[in-house]
Amino acid sequence: MSKLQLNIKKTLLKRKVNGVVTEGYYGRVITNGTKSFEQLAEDSCVNTTVHKAEMKVAAELFLDGASKALKEGYIVDLGPLGKLVPAVSGPWKIDPDDLELSAMEGKVNYRPSADIKTVIEGAEKGWTTKKATAENSDEEDETNTPPANPDENVLG
Numbered sequence: 001m002s003k004l005q006l007n008i009k010k011t012l013l014k015r016k017v018n019g020v021v022t023e024g025y026y027g028r029v030i031t032n033g034t035k036s037f038e039q040l041a042e043d044s045c046v047n048t049t050v051h052k053a054e055m056k057v058a059a060e061l062f063l064d065g066a067s068k069a070l071k072e073g074y075i076v077d078l079g080p081l082g083k084l085v086p087a088v089s090g091p092w093k094i095d096p097d098d099l100e101l102s103a104m105e106g107k108v109n110y111r112p113s114a115d116i117k118t119v120i121e122g123a124e125k126g127w128t129t130k131k132a133t134a135e136n137s138d139e140e141d142e143t144n145t146p147p148a149n150p151d152e153n154v155l156g
């Protein structure tokens with residue numbers, strides 16, 4: 001398998017810095033597009049006797065089970081993908097009595113497997129070209145978030 005290449009776009013982000021709206025940039029990965037559930041099911045059948053429809057049903061049943069387990073508060077181990085972990089985010093306080101449940105927001109953390117983490121961390125990085133960005137942009141899937149405080153973002 002060849003080494004992963006991450007194409008990175010310099011992306012404008014306006015933030016308030018000391019009360020002044022300031023333009024700045026952050027790096028955003030331009031992906032190779034999106035693989036649909038259908039495409040993944042078909043790709044997963046290569047060199048097997050499993051039909052794409054059987055793969056889809058099995059995967060849907062697995063995902064239903066994973067979803068149910070998350071809703072019940074379990075950590076979900078997705079094998080070679082990693083784990084989904086129920087979690088909260090909230091403020092840090094010196095005194096534990098200052099923590100308030102109303103300040104805690106529920107979320108799901110993703111912890112990649114060692115293999116996925118190694119591949120992503122070891123990826124070659126390069127600036128993308130405007131042409132490559134236009135060809136690979138998936139405006140529907142803007143999953144990369146800037147490394148900034150969301151309360152300070154003016155325009156993303």
